[in-house]
Amino acid sequence: MKDQLAFHTPLLKLLGRQDLDKYIADKAAWLLTAVIGNVPGSFSEDVVNTVLAALLANSSCTVLGTLEALANLLKTDVFRKLVWRYPGVSERITQVQPRDEVGPVVYRFSFVIWMLSFDQEITAEMKNGSVIKKIKEILTVNRTEKAVRLCLTVLKNFLGHKALCEDIVESGVLEAVQQL
Structure with missing residues (x-):
C-alpha cells in the first residue's frame, strides 16, 4: 500500500473538516487507525505522525472516538513508542476522569x-x-x-x-x- 495507494489521504481530508458529524468523525478515525494498526508495514512513521496530528487537532471526534483511534494505533508494537511520545497523546489519554466518564470511555x-x-x-x-x-x-x-x-x-x-x-x-x- 505504501507505493500503490495513499489510503489515508481521503480519510485525513475528511477528518480535517470542521463541520463533520461526530459519528462520522469517530468512524473515519477508527477505520483509518484500524488499518494502520493491522497493517503497520504498509505505513510510514510520517503517515502515523500526520494521523496523530489530525486526531489531536480534530474537535469533531468524541473522547471515546479519539481513545479508540489511539488504541488501534497502540495495538501494534511497531508504532507504540512513536504514538505515546507524540506531543499531546499522553496528555489526551491521561485526561480521562474515570469518575466522570461513561463506561465505554x-x-x-x-x-x-x-x-x-x-x-x-x-x-x-x-x-x-x-x-x-x-x-x-x-x-x-x-x-x-x-x-x-x-x-x-x-x-x-x-x-x-x-x-x-x-x-x-x-x-x-x-x-x-x-x-x-
Whole structure:
C-alpha cells in the first residue's frame, strides 16, 4: 500500500473538516487507525505522525472516538513508542476522569493503559503520571467487569517495576482491590 495507494489521504481530508458529524468523525478515525494498526508495514512513521496530528487537532471526534483511534494505533508494537511520545497523546489519554466518564470511555482508557503496560520503557515513563490513581479510581467507582479485569491485569504488569510498585502501595490500591 505504501507505493500503490495513499489510503489515508481521503480519510485525513475528511477528518480535517470542521463541520463533520461526530459519528462520522469517530468512524473515519477508527477505520483509518484500524488499518494502520493491522497493517503497520504498509505505513510510514510520517503517515502515523500526520494521523496523530489530525486526531489531536480534530474537535469533531468524541473522547471515546479519539481513545479508540489511539488504541488501534497502540495495538501494534511497531508504532507504540512513536504514538505515546507524540506531543499531546499522553496528555489526551491521561485526561480521562474515570469518575466522570461513561463506561465505554473508562473501558477504552483501561484498554489503552493495558497495551502501554507491555512496553517497559513506556511503563517506566508512567511513574510520574496519575495512571495508578486513575486505576484505583476505576477499581473503586466502576463496576464494569471488563474495565476492572483490565485494571487488575495492568497492575499485574506494573508489578515488574519497582517505582510503580511503590506508587501502587502508596496510593492504597490494595484497599480498592480488597473491596471488589
